[in-house]
Amino acid sequence: MSILAIALVAMAASIGAHLLACRRGLPHLTAYVASLIVGFMVTIGGLLLVVPHDATFLWSLPVALGLFGSWWFIFLNIVQAMESSLRIRILREIALAGGSLSTEALSARYSDSRLIGLRVSRLTESGAIRQRGDRLLVASRPLLFLARLFRLLKLMIIHRTSEFL
Amino acid sequence: MTVTVLGLLSPLLAVLIHALTFTWLPERVRFLAIPFFDAVALAAVGMALSSLGFTPTGSEWLLAGVLTLSLSFAYALILIGIVADSPTLALVNTIADYGAGGMPLSMLDEFVRAHPFLESRTVALLRSGVLRREGGLLVLRGKVGMGLRLGEAYRRLCRRGAVAG
Numbered sequence: 001m002s003i004l005a006i007a008l009v010a011m012a013a014s015i016g017a018h019l020l021a022c023r024r025g026l027p028h029l030t031a032y033v034a035s036l037i038v039g040f041m042v043t044i045g046g047l048l049l050v051v052p053h054d055a056t057f058l059w060s061l062p063v064a065l066g067l068f069g070s071w072w073f074i075f076l077n078i079v080q081a082m083e084s085s086l087r088i089r090i091l092r093e094i095a096l097a098g099g100s101l102s103t104e105a106l107s108a109r110y111s112d113s114r115l116i117g118l119r120v121s122r123l124t125e126s127g128a129i130r131q132r133g134d135r136l137l138v139a140s141r142p143l144l145f146l147a148r149l150f151r152l153l154k155l156m157i158i159h160r161t162s163e164f165l
Numbered sequence: 166m167t168v169t170v171l172g173l174l175s176p177l178l179a180v181l182i183h184a185l186t187f188t189w190l191p192e193r194v195r196f197l198a199i200p201f202f203d204a205v206a207l208a209a210v211g212m213a214l215s216s217l218g219f220t221p222t223g224s225e226w227l228l229a230g231v232l233t234l235s236l237s238f239a240y241a242l243i244l245i246g247i248v249a250d251s252p253t254l255a256l257v258n259t260i261a262d263y264g265a266g267g268m269p270l271s272m273l274d275e276f277v278r279a280h281p282f283l284e285s286r287t288v289a290l291l292r293s294g295v296l297r298r299e300g301g302l303l304v305l306r307g308k309v310g311m312g313l314r315l316g317e318a319y320r321r322l323c324r325r326g327a328v329a330g
Contacts, residue, residue, distance in 0.1 A: 001224055003168075004231065022323035031323075059169045063232060066173060070235035077242045082316040083325070086252065086286045091295070091305060095313055100302040103287070112277045119252050120273070129260060135267030136260050147257040153247045157187050163250045164280055 003060055006046035007067035014039030014072055018079070028083070036072055043068045086115065168225045171210050172232035179206035179233070180240045187244075199241055203233050249289065252282055 018035035026034070043064050051057045081088050093109050094101045101109075120136070123129040128140035138144050151161050179202040190198055207230060211221055221229065246254075259276055260268040287303065290296040296303050 001228070004228060019322060022325065025324075055166075059166045063169050063172055063228065066232050067235055070232075070239040073239045074235075074242065078316070079319070082320055084253075086282055087290055087295075088313070088316070090283070090286055090290060091309060091313055094296070094303055094305045095310055099310070100299065100304040102301050103303060106287070106303065107283065110283065112281060112283050113274075115252055115282055116256065116273060116277050116280075119256055123253065123256070129257070131270070132267060134270050135263075136270060136273075137265075137267040138257055138261045143253075143257055144261055147254040147261065150247060150251065150254050151258055157184050157244070157247055159188060162255065162280075163248065163285060 002050045003047075003064045004067065006043060006050060007064055007071065009046060010039040010042040010064075010068045011071045011075070013042045014068070015075065018075075028080075032076060035075075039068050039072055040065075167214060167219045167221050168228050168232075170219075171207065171214060171221055171225065172229035173236075175206040175210045175229065176203065176233045176236035176240070178210065179203045179237055182206070183240075184244075196241055196244070199237050200234065203237050207233055249285065250280065250282070252280070255280055 014035040017038035018031050021031035021034045044061075047057060047060055047064055051060045089110060090106065093106055097105070120129070123143075124131065126140075128138070128143045129136050130139045131137075154161050179199070183199055183202045187195060207226075211226070211229075214221060256276065259272075262268075263272075287296070291298065291303075295306060295309050297306065298304070
C-alpha cells in the first residue's frame with residue numbers, strides 16, 4: 001500500500017507542478033513536461049525512501065511508475081480535452097446557451113471550417129506545419145510519426161484508416 | 166514480484182484481447198467491455214501465479230487491480246483517439262500524403278467536406294447519452310455540467326484564456 005501512497009503523492013506533486021507552470025505563463029507542452037518530470041522524481045524518491053534497496057525496489061519500480069504514469073496520462077488527457085476537445089467545445093457551447101441549442105445554431109457558432117482553420121493556425125504557429133507558397137508541408141517529424149502511428153493503429157484495430165471512410 | 170507480474174501482465178492481456186476483438190463487439194459495449202476483460206485477465210493471471218506457488222494476498226490483489234484498471238483506462242483514452250479521427254492528426258496525414266510538394270491550400274475545403282467532425286462528435290455525444298434530442302434541440306444532461314464546471318475551474322486556476330477548440 002505504500003506504493004499506492006507514493007503514486008498518489010507523486011500525482012499530487014505533478015498536478016501542483018502543472019498548475020505552477022501554467023500560472024507562470026509557461027507554454028502548454030513545457031507545463032506538461034514539467035509535471036511529468038516532477039511526478040517521476042517524486043515516485044523514484046518516494047520509493048528510495050520507503051522501499052528496501054534490494055530486489056523489492058526493482059519489483060516495486062514498474063508498479064509505482066505504472067500507477068503514476070497511467071494517472072498522469074489520464075490527467076493529461078482531461079486537461080488537454082478542456083483545451084482542444086471538440087466534444088468539450090460542443091458541450092460548452094450548449095452550456096453557454098443555457099443547456100440547449102439547435103443543431104443549426106451550433107453549426108453557426110462552431111463549424112468544421114472554423115475547426116480546421118484553427119488547427120492550421122495552431123500548427124503553423126508552433127512550426128509543426130509550414131506554408132511554402134500556396135502549399136502546406138509537415139515540418140514536425142515527431143507529429144508526423146504520431147499521425148502515421150495512429151493511422152496504423154486504426155488499420156489494425158478498426159480495419160480502416162479513417163472513421164469517415 | 167507477485168504484484169508486478171499480476172498488475173502488468175493482466176492489463177497487457179486484457180488490452181490485447183480487447184484490441185483483437187474490438188470490431189466484433191457490439192458498438193454499445195465496446196468500451197464498457199474493458200473492465201470485464203480486466204477482471205478475466207486478473208483472474209487468469211492470478212490463477213496461473215497461484216499454480217506456480219505465488220498466491221497473491223488481499224493487498225496484492227488490490228494493488229494489482231488498481232494498476233490494471235489504471236492502465237486499461239489509459240488504453241481506453243488512446244482507443245478513443247484511434248476510433249475517432251483527431252482533426253490535427255487527420256490534417257497532418259492528409260498534408261503528408263501529398264508528398265514533398267505539399268498540399269495545396271485550395272484542398273483544405275475538400276478536407277473539411279470529407280471530414281464532418283462536428284456531426285461525428287454530436288452523434289457520439291447523443292449515442293453516449295451525454296446529450297439528448299428534444300424536438301430540434303440538443304439538450305445537455307445535468308451531470309455533465311458539473312464536470313464542465315470543474316474543468317473550467319481548473320483552467321481558471323491555470324490562468325488559461327478562452328478555448329479556441
